[in-house]
Structure formats: C-alpha cells, structure tokens
Amino acid sequence: MEKWPLGVFASIDAGLGVKLEVAHELGVPTIHLHTPHKQSRTPENAERFLNRLKEMGIRITVVFAGFPGESYADIPTCIRTVGLVPPDSRAERVQELKEIADFARLLGVDAVGLHIGFIAHEPGPQRSQLVQVTREVCDYLKGNNQRLHLETGQETADVLLEFIAEVDRDNLFVNFDPANMILYGSGEPIAALRKVGKFVRSVHCKDGKWAARPGQEWGAEVPLGEGDVGMENFLRTLDEVGYTGPLTIEREIPQEPVRQKEEIGRGIRLLNELKAKIG
C-alpha cells in the first residue's frame, strides 16, 4: 500500500465530517467514517453505500462510533457525557458499540475508533470499570477480526499508555489526534506521539491553538497548518515512529460546509507538499 494515502473525516447522517460527495470532489482515496444513525445501519444500506464508495474510488479505513447524549459543549460537559465513562448509559452504549462494529464489518472495515471518555488519571474504581468494559469491547471486536482505536486527547500520553497496559488486549490501539492534545490541554502533541507511537494505527490531521487556561477551557480548532501542532514536525515524527497509514484530515466545522471544503482543500495541498519533502 502507498505510504500516507490522504483521507478526510466523512459523515453520512451523523457526525461532523464532510459529505461523501465532498470527499470525492476533494479527490482523496480514503475516509474515516462517522457511524450513521442506528436506523441507517442496515445490511441494505451497507451494500448501497459500498457501491457508491467503489464508484468514487474511496476506501473506509476506520469507522468512528458516537452515541446519542454526548456533548462537547465544554470540558466538564465532555467529562460527564462522552464515551463509555457515564455509568448510567454505559451498558447501552457498549451494546450500541458492538452493533456499530458489526456494521463496520459489513462495510469490510477492520478498525473501530472512539472517544472512550475521560480516563481517570489515578487508578481506582472508575478506571477499573473502564478497563473491564474496554476488555469486553476488544474481545467482541476480536471476534469480528477488528481493532479498537482510542481517540487521543482527553488524557496524557502516560495515562493512555497505563490504560492500554491495564486492558491488556492485542487489538487495542490509538487514533492519534495531535490537535486534541492541545484542545483538551493534555500535553504537547509531538512528545505524546513519540510515547504512544508504537500503538498508533490511524491519525487525524487536525490543528489547534492552546487555551489561555489549558485543561479548564477549550483551545481553538483552526485550519491545518495554522495552529500549534507544527505539521512538518508531526509528519516527521510519524515517520520516526514508523507510521505509514492514512493521513486523515479532520476539520470540525460542518455548519460551514463551503469553508470546511475549502480549508480541507488547503490542508490536502499542505500535506502533499510535506509528503513530497519528507515521505
């Protein structure tokens, strides 16, 4: 497979990605797909969808899970609502995650990504419960020959490494999103990438600026190359840790589709330049 094929984060009827038509117009060969709504996840839709992608020459490399009730309004809300952390919805969400994995399998996709939620920084009951439930999910995915990719950002690289070791499953990996490290204030992204590098099986090329009070308020997501990640350094470090998979651009402004497409277009040009220089 070609090193570093470009990609974009795409959505059908849920999530913040670009529409498939836009991914096609942008000319990328791969996408990460935000899972469609529950009622859309049928075998008929999977087949129809795969036919469309085939015509467009696009391959899905990761299906991302998301759940009703999640909110990224601010960091405290995020801690309360995201992923498999909230105890009241955990069982229901684990069930839904298994269904999403089965839909991904119908699409021929061998990786499911998600924001698992805030992993407690200290060992204790919250973290043990999350470890337990992550094992259950990994074991289910294993039966589908799939991997689970944890989206980075909500914890430091060290906590993420401890968590992966505690879960102790060979199909648990990382989707590295350098901007999230900045937006959530959980550590300098390049240093984090060096630490978790051997677990990175997919990435989001996204950029961001640090908040005045990192970790307490959101940083700002900005177009690729205009933030504090340092894209050249990011790609050089991916090279260093041996990552050769897709470079998937994520720009989370679906409310402004024209600007979203234009900015992703510029991101693609930037990545192509850097690929020519480094790759």
Ligand code: MG
């Ligand atoms: Mg991301």
